[in-house]
Amino acid sequence: MSAVASVPAGVLDVALQSAETAAFRAQDWFAVLRQQGWHAFQSLPMPTRDNEKWRFSDARTLSLDGYAPAPAPTPAQAADLIARSRLISDAAGLIVHVDGHCVLKPTLSAELVAQGVVFESLEDAVRARPALLQEHLLKHPVLLGGDKFAALHRAWLRAGYVLHVPKGVEVKQPFVSVTWTLTDGVAVFPHALIIAGERATADIHDFHLSAKADQRALAISAVDIHAGTGSQVRRLAVQAWGSATQSFQIDNTCGGRDAVISSVNAAVGSRRARLENTVRIDGPGADVSLYGISVASGEQEFDQRTLQVHAAGHAKSDLLFKNALLGKARTIFSGLIKVAPDAQRTDAYQTNRNLLLSPDAEADSLPGLEIEANDVKCSHGATTGQIDPAELFYLRARGIPLAVAQELLAQGFLEEVLAKVGHEEAAAAVREMLRLKFHQA
Amino acid sequence: MSQLEIKDLHVSIGEKPIVKGLTLTVRSGEVHAIMGPNGTGKSTLAKAVAGHPSYTITSGDVLLDGKSVLPMQPDERARAGLFLAFQYPSEIPGVSIANFLRAAIQARLGEGEELDATGYYKRLYSKMDLLQIDRKFTSRAINDGFSGGEKKRCEILQMAMLEPKFALMDETDSGLDIDALRIVADGVNALRSTNLGVLMITHYQRLLGYIVPDHVHVMWDGRIVKSGDKSLALELEAKGYDWVKNELVPA
Numbered sequence: 001m002s003a004v005a006s007v008p009a010g011v012l013d014v015a016l017q018s019a020e021t022a023a024f025r026a027q028d029w030f031a032v033l034r035q036q037g038w039h040a041f042q043s044l045p046m047p048t049r050d051n052e053k054w055r056f057s058d059a060r061t062l063s064l065d066g067y068a069p070a071p072a073p074t075p076a077q078a079a080d081l082i083a084r085s086r087l088i089s090d091a092a093g094l095i096v097h098v099d100g101h102c103v104l105k106p107t108l109s110a111e112l113v114a115q116g117v118v119f120e121s122l123e124d125a126v127r128a129r130p131a132l133l134q135e136h137l138l139k140h141p142v143l144l145g146g147d148k149f150a151a152l153h154r155a156w157l158r159a160g161y162v163l164h165v166p167k168g169v170e171v172k173q174p175f176v177s178v179t180w181t182l183t184d185g186v187a188v189f190p191h192a193l194i195i196a197g198e199r200a201t202a203d204i205h206d207f208h209l210s211a212k213a214d215q216r217a218l219a220i221s222a223v224d225i226h227a228g229t230g231s232q233v234r235r236l237a238v239q240a241w242g243s244a245t246q247s248f249q250i251d252n253t254c255g256g257r258d259a260v261i262s263s264v265n266a267a268v269g270s271r272r273a274r275l276e277n278t279v280r281i282d283g284p285g286a287d288v289s290l291y292g293i294s295v296a297s298g299e300q301e302f303d304q305r306t307l308q309v310h311a312a313g314h315a316k317s318d319l320l321f322k323n324a325l326l327g328k329a330r331t332i333f334s335g336l337i338k339v340a341p342d343a344q345r346t347d348a349y350q351t352n353r354n355l356l357l358s359p360d361a362e363a364d365s366l367p368g369l370e371i372e373a374n375d376v377k378c379s380h381g382a383t384t385g386q387i388d389p390a391e392l393f394y395l396r397a398r399g400i401p402l403a404v405a406q407e408l409l410a411q412g413f414l415e416e417v418l419a420k421v422g423h424e425e426a427a428a429a430v431r432e433m434l435r436l437k438f439h440q441a
Numbered sequence: 442m443s444q445l446e447i448k449d450l451h452v453s454i455g456e457k458p459i460v461k462g463l464t465l466t467v468r469s470g471e472v473h474a475i476m477g478p479n480g481t482g483k484s485t486l487a488k489a490v491a492g493h494p495s496y497t498i499t500s501g502d503v504l505l506d507g508k509s510v511l512p513m514q515p516d517e518r519a520r521a522g523l524f525l526a527f528q529y530p531s532e533i534p535g536v537s538i539a540n541f542l543r544a545a546i547q548a549r550l551g552e553g554e555e556l557d558a559t560g561y562y563k564r565l566y567s568k569m570d571l572l573q574i575d576r577k578f579t580s581r582a583i584n585d586g587f588s589g590g591e592k593k594r595c596e597i598l599q600m601a602m603l604e605p606k607f608a609l610m611d612e613t614d615s616g617l618d619i620d621a622l623r624i625v626a627d628g629v630n631a632l633r634s635t636n637l638g639v640l641m642i643t644h645y646q647r648l649l650g651y652i653v654p655d656h657v658h659v660m661w662d663g664r665i666v667k668s669g670d671k672s673l674a675l676e677l678e679a680k681g682y683d684w685v686k687n688e689l690v691p692a
């Protein structure tokens with residue numbers, strides 16, 4: 001383990017939380033928001049396995065003890081991690097956090113600034129743009145069971161970024177955020193608030209990384225995406241925390257009329273990682289694609305909960321989550337499509353495919369539909385299987401050794417989702433992270 | 442000079458005997474054609490020789506240059522110089538032809554030896570040009586959405602890249618139009634002149650007009666019942682399998 005001292009006072013410490021909140025005295029509304037989070041956290045119970053929204057997940061081992069905020073990194077540590085954050089060469093802007101502290105603020109081109117694009121740290125935005133934030137920050141309800149974790153996130157809210165691409169502005173290059181954990185036992189609560197105005201276009205790459213492969217941490221992240229009328233929002237989120245991390249990701253997206261939204265959630269890191277991904281379609285004509293991709297190995301548990309809410313008709317949502325499992329890994333996919341009574345002409349699909357590469361791995365799948373409209377096209381499907389022996393023989397008949405052939409086929413299985421990233425360099429970075437998992441396993 | 446000897450080979454699928462004592466020797470540069478009706482065990486023979494795990498060799502042997510391949514895994518057999526052109530090639534989504542062939546060639550290099558990427562692509566493109574396969578196919582997934590003829594040409598491309606000593610070609614001609622057939626035949630003939638030995642399974646005399654066999658064998662119910670030169674193929678075509686059944690099969 002590292003020589004970095006572990007942090008004493010924890011995230012459950014009331015004095016610590018209120019001291020930090022006091023720093024936002026001048027932003028009264030924000031201090032109130034944090035206080036609400038703290039109170040909600042105190043009153044909510046820890047989830048248990050008999051809670052339907054936590055079915056199959058190993059709720060007994062959930063623990064929030066022993067994690068604490070960490071001080072800012074040294075300049076040398078920050079410089080090192082900033083250098084390691086340059087993953088995307090054509091980024092429109094790069095923001096870097098280490099242990100919850102912003103160590104690199106984005107610099108946008110003069111053109112983007114002139115167009116009114118905002119890409120800045122949450123802390124700066126809290127001070128500079130109270131109106132924008134009060135309208136959009138943490139406005140989505142948490143529906144998938146992670147209320148207690150979301151409340152703790154709210155109570156400690158500080159790190160993260162705000163991206164606002166105003167009406168009619170199309171930005172082709174990705175906005176990139178890289179969030180690191182460095183100190184063992186650190187608790188981080190990164191937040192992303194993404195607002196795309198009418199007909200705006202934005203591409204976002206979010207990387208959650210750890211300085212060390214075996215990093216121990218608690219990470220409760222949240223993203224709120226507001227995709228306006230006719231906007232196009234594409235997001236890649238990569239969860240690659242160190243292997244001793246507990247990760248909770250609460251993603252909420254709202255799509256307006258004719259919005260085109262695509263997200264890829266890639267997961268390779270953490271000891272346990274739970275993703276709660278809710279998309280709500282509020283306007284007709286919206287087209288939402290949700291992809292998930294993971295390689296789970298060792299004793300990892302990836303717990304994926306998704307909800308596609310069609311509140312407006314004539315819209316489409318399509319979900320595909322693919323998991324490859326090695327070792328004793330577990331994945332849980334639980335997805336629900338909800339169609340409101342007047343959301344006629346909805347097209348909604350949900351597919352979960354799991355590839356078991358080890359006899360000890362286990363994948364559970366709980367697809368679901370709740371349809372109250374009568375004129376809809378909805379389907380869900382789940383498959384869990386092993387490598388096709390005919391495909392394996394085909395590769396081996398060309399001289400490719402068994403282990404290499406299995407890896408090629410597993411990567412081939414995941415490639416369908418990687419193709420949706422829509423950015424070559426980012427896809428290559430994710431592909432490499434996935435590939436490494438096969439060699440660590 | 443290499444040789445592939447199949448000696449009194451018996452192959453079962455599950456409990457069911459399919460190949461029932463088949464003996465055949467192919468030498469470098471030779472082309473042997475095997476003809477026989479549907480279900481007679483031709484593909485079973487080819488896959489068993491290539492090491493398919495579902496086929497049990499109950500007795501007999503397969504020797505490559507005097508050494509039995511039976512203890513070898515399918516990938517070892519391939520690296521030792523055997524190549525199976527599949528009758529029904531698998532479609533493998535997500536694995537590009539370029540990556541796949543690269544892995545196959547990498548597997549033939551010594552430990553620590555790295556494949557020369559530039560040379561590899563140069564060779565790949567020249568073989569593709571020869572087989573008139575669009576270069577765009579390198580980034581396409583293996584056989585995924587390929588037409589029947591494209592799949593067969595892709596099999597020959599792999600063979601040309603991997604340069605085996607012996608090829609077991611299982612109905613490579615089916616699904617090919619006449620132009621594609623000629624292209625494939627040219628490809629095989631070019632390899633033959635560099636000493637490739639071929640065991641070619643086919644139903645049609647048509648192919649044998651382009652790839653002229655040294656020997657023709659008629660297979661029936663898991664055995665070779667008659668061998669001859671290329672005229673046997675013509676005779677078989679003229680007389681049909683009833684002739685085989687009534688006159689060649691021992692009662």
Ligand SMILES: Nc1ncnc2c1ncn2[C@@H]1O[C@H](COP(=O)(O)OP(=O)(O)OP(=O)(O)O)[C@@H](O)[C@H]1O
Nearest residue numbers: 454459477478479480481482483484485486495528
């Ligand atoms: N996996 C299998 N399980 C059971 N029987 C099988 C299997 N594969 C093949 N067979 C049987 O083995 C016999 C020989 O099949 P094989 O595919 O070798 O024939 P073939 O000579 O190649 O025929 P074709 O000309 O149609 O390609 C057939 O009766 C077939 O039904």
Ligand SMILES: [Mg+2]
Nearest residue numbers: 483484485528
């Ligand atoms: Mg056959």
